[in-house]
Amino acid sequence: MCTYKYTYHILCKISKEKILKGYHGTTPQNAEDILNNQKVIVTPFKITADFVIPSGQRLPNDLGQGLYLFLDSDKPKFDGKQCAKLYAHRWRNEDNKVSLILFDIDESDIFPLDLNKPENAEKFSEIRDKLVQRVEQRLTTFKEGKILDRANIDGIFIEYLVQHFLENKVDIVIKDTYTPFYSSRNTLSSFPNGRELCLRNMELINWEETKEVK
Numbered sequence: 001m002c003t004y005k006y007t008y009h010i011l012c013k014i015s016k017e018k019i020l021k022g023y024h025g026t027t028p029q030n031a032e033d034i035l036n037n038q039k040v041i042v043t044p045f046k047i048t049a050d051f052v053i054p055s056g057q058r059l060p061n062d063l064g065q066g067l068y069l070f071l072d073s074d075k076p077k078f079d080g081k082q083c084a085k086l087y088a089h090r091w092r093n094e095d096n097k098v099s100l101i102l103f104d105i106d107e108s109d110i111f112p113l114d115l116n117k118p119e120n121a122e123k124f125s126e127i128r129d130k131l132v133q134r135v136e137q138r139l140t141t142f143k144e145g146k147i148l149d150r151a152n153i154d155g156i157f158i159e160y161l162v163q164h165f166l167e168n169k170v171d172i173v174i175k176d177t178y179t180p181f182y183s184s185r186n187t188l189s190s191f192p193n194g195r196e197l198c199l200r201n202m203e204l205i206n207w208e209e210t211k212e213v214k
Helices: 004-010 028-037 080-091 118-136 146-150 154-165
Strands: 020-026 067-071 099-105 112-114 172-177 194-199 211-213
Touching (some): 020 080, 080 099, 118 154
Antiparallel strands (some): 020 099, 067 194
8 A cells, every 4th residue: 555645645636726627539329318318427446455366357448447537638739629529539430420428527635646746657657557557468458349459558557556546545557548539540659649637537527617618
């Protein structure tokens, strides 16, 4: 487990003056269900403190389990709305129809894990380098699917970091990432083209201000 000093250092509350909004691209039906029910269901990923991963689980997404949003960013310059739209057309397209939801997050009391910060990226790399061989040996125990086909296992190490070093206190994970918006193949790049937020705490969604946008 982590020391209190490291937990406090990595989890700094977001200023109350900061507006936190993110775009989620999906199918029209999914958007309607989310807004009508005011609910987002995320399947948890279980991993023990001694790094035992129960079999039969779905490989977690790249930043761990949660609701994925694209954020606007000035430095570097990223357009969250455009990224969400491109993502939906590439990965959630149904007859070329997609919907965008602008989520409003209550930032008055929120703990982020910002993996753009060098000290946090360093901690992630430390965990990955120590445990990567054990993860690769267990890839056959995960459910088949698109995430497993991509074989990006970063989400496992982030889940381990959040659950057992940061005592599940993380509300959101933020990182600049690369998404293959245009190619029909899962192309890779060393340079990000968007800023993603993985919302872990669904109680922070302000449903009164969350809405579908064009």
